[in-house]
Amino acid sequence: MQPRRSRRLTTEVAGLKLQNPTMLASGILGTTSDMLRRTAQSGAGAVVTKSVGLEPREGYPNPTVIEVECGLLNAVGLPNPGIHSFAEEIRSLEGLEVPLIVSVYGFSPEEYAEVAAVAVQAGADAVELNLSCPHVKGAGSDVGRNPKLISEVVKRVKDAVDKPVFAKLTPNASDIVELGEAAVEAGADALTAINTVRAMTIDVETARPILANKIGGLSGRAIKPIAVRCVYELYRVLDVPIIGCGGISSWRDAVEFILAGASAVQIGTAVASKGLDVFRLVAEGIESYLERKGYGSVKEIVGLSHRG
């Protein structure tokens, strides 16, 4: 069910018009056009695809996803059909009622640029650079912990496409602001913060790490305060829009991110517990909050917690 349209909720991120500030996070159900369409119809203001690379990848063996205290641990290993096959899914989403953002990864700046170019040609409204997947060697946060590499990747991609470019940052570095600065100086139009936090779990009965990859990324409730802090720090020094992500499952969580400085929010893990209705529920909750507090637009509260 589509949420009713509300002027209070409409917003803009790097030129993309959103009917409400919620987005589907990358890697959550964004593997096929059918699933992305269903998510859009469920009320997400925009959808981000699973991260796609140049070549097909099978990902890691199971266990790849496991629930832990207060969160979810995953090392899926970026399975994807490769951009040339995925371009068909993008093309069949023509006419989607919300912006389509294609998440892109690569093993070199050239690869990022090539994948992004194919994605945009197929119809992506924007690309999000996965500079932050914590468990694939040579891609994701191996690139994204290094400001020089971030800068190179962003520059290459900006040269290759004429659509907005988001840089998705990792919290697994000593200073996320340094990473954000590198991306923005290289031309990133927006920042997404954060990807998962490096983590692991060991079963005591069998004395073995549970994930096949042993180490993975933590998402969900447990990482929300880390993510809020990252958004807050980025907003303090940078001028581009920030998309907050990490542990959001209710309107209250979303409003917290917006007050910290997020122009929009992404929701991932909470889809498991709340279902696809989570986007509509969060959007409606934000609207009630704005109404109760007397704001005419969600834009008025972006970064509000930074005042005096």
Next chain:
Amino acid sequence: MRIVEVKAVKDENPNVRTLFFADDLCSSAKAGQFVMVWIPGVDEIPLTLSSIGSQSMDGFSSVTVAEVGEATRALKSMETGELIGVRGPFGNHFETISRSGRALVVGGGIGMASLMPLIDRLTMEGVETTVLLGVKSRRDLLFTERLSELSSRGGINLLVTTEDGTYGAKGLVTELAENVISSERFEIIYSCGPEAMMHKIFKIAEEHRIPAQLSLERIIRCAIGICGSCVLGPYRVCKDGPIFTSDQLRTVRDFGKFKRGFDGRKTPI
């Protein structure tokens, strides 16, 4: 993830073993639901509960595994006392009908595993039930004792086909299903087995305007509806399924035709 001990094993046939374990959540599962079974150091795979603790005499739940590759080989060689990890139960379940109706259950090979708790339930509720089991050959028969006990008590009407004619009627279970459906009236058809078989059953059911519930398989990773590995049209097999109704399947173009591999690319069924 809960770590449970294998309490007993039972070889159904040379290629299929049932592993019994005690687990509270599985005990209250519903017919058709599946669990993720972790074989430490090897893999984690989806398996349907072939018995549900609350419905079995000893209170054990079970999974029944057919050897097809590395993980199923490792699991099939597990003995009493070994440890496995269990997540779940996950997914939806078969919906039973009122006792005045008549049900047809069609199982192909290992697909019978997900139908066993359903058959228990139907007979408990007094629904008149016909069970068709199709296997390749006599040595592939499975759940023989459970089925013949139900059958001798008059709980079910059991008909078996083998492709080589070494047991029961010779031929495909879909051929038998077609005959049975043409000569008797059923309110509902339940089926689990190879997808090509279920697609045929679906078509027969559609021709006779009988609603069907089919248990489908796709690659399962998270089992909680977020990773997108198991998508079939607009549905997630792990969350919206694994049981789908004919109403749902009518509009799913890939049903019976395409599945997706570990990299998400489509391959023919």
